Amino acid sequence: MIRDVDFPSDRHGWAELLQGRPARPPLTGAHRVPWTVVGAGVTGLAAAHRLAELHPGAEILLLEARLLGQGATGRSSGFVVATSRFGGGFTADKIESYRRVNRINRAGLELLRTRTAGFASDCLWREDGFVHAAADRGAMREYDRFLRYLEALEIAHTPLDAAALRARLGTAHYRAGVHVHGGALVQPAALARGLADGLPGNVRLHEESPVLAIERGAPLTLRLREGEVRTDNLILAVNYEAPKLGLLRRRLAASTLSGSFTRALSDDELASLGSARDWGVLSLHGGGATLRLTADRRLCLRNTAEYNGGALLPEARLARRQAIHRAAFETRFPQLKHVPFEFAWSGVEGISRNATNFFGRQADTIYLAGGYNGSGLSRGTAFGTALAEYAGGGQSRLIEDCLNSAPAAWIPPRPFLDIGAALTVRARFRGVGRDR
């Protein structure tokens, strides 16, 4: 049985930019239900939503260990991608695999577009794609490969040279970029809250309700701090924390990322940037900085990733990482050197050695989806939806696509696990140069 301290949180996330809200009460007492979903990030929220649609007469429990919006979903950078970029360049014989992943992404994006329709302005939903940019020689090589990939897959895009990027974003830092037209930007914590508020009436969400143990049998028994749930079916949407419940111990690892926000920019500061409003830039180097100008006028930069045993960064370490964010910010926006950061945040993402995802039945009536290697808002939504259908015996192209995820590579046990995970994360930064 895991301990409560195994689900730590902090007050550094996008949720801190939102107004306070009353949390749903923790689960207490004994319950008997046909369906339980554990984890209320995009995967669990999508799974619970779809289960409720498929089984309108059934009560569906959704159990979240932390406050809503404090998991990876609410701490992400808010890029809802339609088109994935695959490391290692473009290889013609992988076209079918690229298409499969992009079909999943687009399914998730479409679901999110529909589900956010009622609160699109609250979660700052803006669907105008993003820029993928290169500042260093290594990323420039990736730029050429990425263009070939976009052309081969007939994905709508507009190449941008350094001058066009400067005019658009207000930074002379990048040598080249490409605007990929599909994809949306969101305030991720507002997204999580809005999706939870929009759940059908037969879903009951409990926050601060970590599942501490699963006892096998029919029904399954879930042990919580002050309660117990007996459930026929269980959907686990717990991201990198599945190993805490005894699953995927040798397949799933975690990477801790961090970034910072400026305060809201003044009119003059905003005018010193380019013509575009509310934009996002992804680096063409896998370890490069993710950059956003948010609809509420903040610049946001995320550029560190490290192995930290699946934990958020403690205050002192986060402060040291903020110096790295600051250096990258001032290099990109020297005209805004006087603008302070308002705060820094960290978040943890589930990764696998071969960058695959997890989908399907684990054992008995336990189903699991997760581990999206830093790109899970659209994909997690699609995986959660498909998993709810699959667990009820459904068949569809989306389910097939999710099931066709490659098997995850094996991760050795501790202490090799820690060394291997640290090296895997560090490899992301090799050759990052000016893209950091």
Ligand SMILES: Cc1cc2nc3c(=O)[nH]c(=O)nc-3n(C[C@H](O)[C@H](O)[C@H](O)COP(=O)(O)OP(=O)(O)OC[C@H]3O[C@@H](n4cnc5c(N)ncnc54)[C@H](O)[C@@H]3O)c2cc1C
């Ligand atoms: C800093 C950062 C930036 C990112 N940026 C992007 C981005 O821009 N675009 C993108 O697509 N992806 C991004 N990602 C990745 C993305 O956030 C994740 O892939 C996605 O949110 C995963 O969703 P999920 O629902 O599977 O997991 P999560 O959002 O992590 O949700 C899992 C939930 O399960 C809960 N939980 C765990 N164990 C238990 C338990 N035993 N009992 C009850 N509850 C439990 C957790 O508290 C958590 O809330 C980023 C990730 C990070 C960390």
